[in-house]
Amino acid sequence: SLPHSLYVMLPVLAATRRFVSTSVNRFALNQPATLLSSLAMPYRSLSSGAKIDGQELEEPDVxxxxxxxxxxxxxxxxxxxxxxxxxxxxxxxxxxxxxxxxxxxxxxxxxxxxxxxxxxxxxxxxxxxxxxxxxxxxxxxxxxxxxxxxxxxxxxxxxxxxxxxxxRVEKLPEALQKSLDETISTNSPK
CATH class of the missing domain: 3.30.70.600 (Ribosomal protein S10)
Structure with a gap:
């Protein structure tokens, strides 16, 4: 006879065993498990592109x-x-x-x-x-x-x-650039 707490845990253990076996089988076929791929977070590699879901996205380096x-x-x-x-x-x-x-x-x-x-x-x-x-x-x-x-x-x-x-040097915002251009054009000799 099994203790009551073990009876409660049996369905959880069975579900975990099924998940682990399907995850291992999918990894063996080079296919990511659905739960693990949904938990994957995007990261930034040392190159100028970041990888999200296996695709490399180009972004300019700072x-x-x-x-x-x-x-x-x-x-x-x-x-x-x-x-x-x-x-x-x-x-x-x-x-x-x-x-x-x-x-x-x-x-x-x-x-x-x-x-x-x-x-x-x-x-x-x-x-x-x-x-x-x-x-x-x-x-x-x-x-x-x-x-x-x-x-x-x-x-x-x-x-x-x-x-x-x-x-770091950044581009001026559009509003500041317009006001700067207006100031230069009004102050320049004609």
């Missing part, structure tokens, strides 16, 4: 005028080591990289009590130094920038903060 990467750390040696790493990655990807280093660190000073209780006379001074480096990569395509940023972010040392800013 061009960035420059990508500015700001990294901050409390240890200057960690930033120097990371700078060498980023330069090597740029060399392998044929990117030009310029590095700007802030000469003086950012100081944060705190005065806190030595004791967690109230003893105002006994205080201690704490100082946090934050060192900053900026990596500027000019003229990058969107695919190259995404691969580059993913790689350097995955290899970011512990305790290092990164902020990325993309600068």
């Amino acid at each position: 061009l960035f005028k420059k990508v500015n990467i700001e990294v901050k750390s409390h240890e200057p040696e960690v930033l120097r080591s990371y700078e060498i790493f980023v330069r090597q990655v740029c060399d392998h990807l044929d990117l030009t990289c310029s590095v700007e280093t802030r000469n003086s660190p950012i100081f944060d000073r705190l005065s806190l009590n030595k004791s967690p209780f109230i003893h105002k006379k006994h205080q201690r001074q704490y100082e946090f130094r934050t060192y900053v480096k900026n990596f500027i990569i000019p003229h990058v395509t969107g695919c190259t920038a995404s691969v580059f940023l993913e790689y350097i972010q995955r290899n970011l040392p512990a305790g290092v903060h990164m902020a990325v800013t993309h600068h």
Whole structure:
């Protein structure tokens, strides 16, 4: 005799077994299962086209005028080591990289009590130094920038903060272009 909970689960197990066997059979015939194909999400490949349902759609790649990467750390040696790493990655990807280093660190000073209780006379001074480096990569395509940023972010040392800013040139909207053309035509000498 089977327990009651197993009687309840038998139809579910049978349906799952039927689904798995049909899915395996369809994969064996190079035909996707209907449930799995409906769950498939469109993705963007590294090329300029995206694949949706096996068809490649052409779309123009984004061009960035420059990508500015700001990294901050409390240890200057960690930033120097990371700078060498980023330069090597740029060399392998044929990117030009310029590095700007802030000469003086950012100081944060705190005065806190030595004791967690109230003893105002006994205080201690704490100082946090934050060192900053900026990596500027000019003229990058969107695919190259995404691969580059993913790689350097995955290899970011512990305790290092990164902020990325993309600068790209875009076409003026039609309303602004018309008003600009009107302004130029009215101000031009005749």
